Amino acid sequence: DVKVTQSSRYLVKRTGEKVFLECVQDMDHENMFWYRQDPGLGLRLIYFSYDVKMKEKGDIPEGYSVSREKKERFSLILESASTNQTSMYLCASSLARSPREQYFGPGTRLTVT
């Protein structure tokens, strides 16, 4: 069965902290994605990775960075967390051949105080 896991379901951090959100998929997918989800705004793409060490900015990359050192793992980094980064973060993966559906993890609800 397809599986995307995220390291935490809930996370509370302080303003200015460095935050790491981890995502692992066991499907040997080439593509991985980080989204943030806010009420009334739907899902917005933060970053996209199409291969190890390859990344592409999404629609809202400001304040975030990513790392993909291994195919199965994609990390989202908040260099200096701010209160406006309080949100639900969703990781997804998909095969490289298009068009392909994306498979989602359960999400991490991050609160920055």
Next chain:
Amino acid sequence: AQSVTQPDIHITVSEGASLELRCNYSYGATPYLFWYVQSPGQGLQLLLKYFSGDTLVQGNKGFEAEFKRSQSSFNLRKPSVHWSDAAEYFCAVGAKNTGFQKLVFGTGTRLLVSP
């Protein structure tokens, strides 16, 4: 650029009644279309997808969707709603400028089911 519109933020349906959730997309050629469902506190799960062929697509949990090119729509339907269908539903379209590897999502429709 592609875009997806879900005009209804909330919809309330009585249990056992029929359901239609609206989705309109903006794209010049044949799009790749998806419906996802998100239960409270969970990630998104794929309900159904349309790539080509028969414009009426059957999905999980008794849902279906119909692609209508003339109306740029991909509405989701279910003949009889169950209380467990209460969730948020997202329509998405494959983005051509990324070789369709990225998806553009609508803002979602929250379905409430009344007894």
